Amino acid sequence: MDIRTVDGIVEKYQGKRTALISMLHDIQNQYHHLPEKALRRVALRLKMDFTDIYGVATFYKSFSLTPKGKHSLTLCLGTACHVRGGPKILREVKKLTGIGPGQTTPDRQFSLEVVNCLGVCAIGPVVVMDGKIHGEMTVGKVRRMIGKLKAKESGGRA
Ligand code: FES
Numbered sequence: 001m002d003i004r005t006v007d008g009i010v011e012k013y014q015g016k017r018t019a020l021i022s023m024l025h026d027i028q029n030q031y032h033h034l035p036e037k038a039l040r041r042v043a044l045r046l047k048m049d050f051t052d053i054y055g056v057a058t059f060y061k062s063f064s065l066t067p068k069g070k071h072s073l074t075l076c077l078g079t080a081c082h083v084r085g086g087p088k089i090l091r092e093v094k095k096l097t098g099i100g101p102g103q104t105t106p107d108r109q110f111s112l113e114v115v116n117c118l119g120v121c122a123i124g125p126v127v128v129m130d131g132k133i134h135g136e137m138t139v140g141k142v143r144r145m146i147g148k149l150k151a152k153e154s155g156g157r158a
Contacts, residue, residue: 024057073146078124085125089127
């Protein structure tokens with residue numbers, strides 16, 4: 001973790017405490033999680049207590065204190081998505097990535113989360129990949145999506 005990068009993010013928001021959430025989002029985008037050192041630096045720069053920053057970081061589900069994969073996969077297993085085949089999608093994702101919900105692949109390429117409803121039940125089953133919602137998911141579609149990302153990451157060799 002580079003202190004100057006964190007300082008740059010704080011300065012981007014003129015060191016305003018009201019921009020704390022945006023700063024944390026930027027730090028997470030940079031490091032795929034919120035390193036403790038970065039949070040301590042933000043606390044110092046904003047003249048806030050570390051515990052207050054830590055509280056914000058742990059309150060929001062979108063923040064992670066442990067390293068996440070480069071690509072995030074979120075599967076909905078709420079009732080509507082469940083009856084439309086969500087569990088089959090989850091089985092396929094587990095097979096393709098080797099990880100279960102809450103885990104990150106050892107090469108830090110993929111992180112997997114499961115949620116209960118994303119509010120778009122009509123297009124279920126739903127998968128969110130890197131923040132983009134994909135509806136009417138099928139085993140074939142998710143296989144192609146993950147395959148494409150794997151191929152891209154390995155420079156088209158996969
Ligand atoms: S149950 Fe999946 S979006 Fe509502």
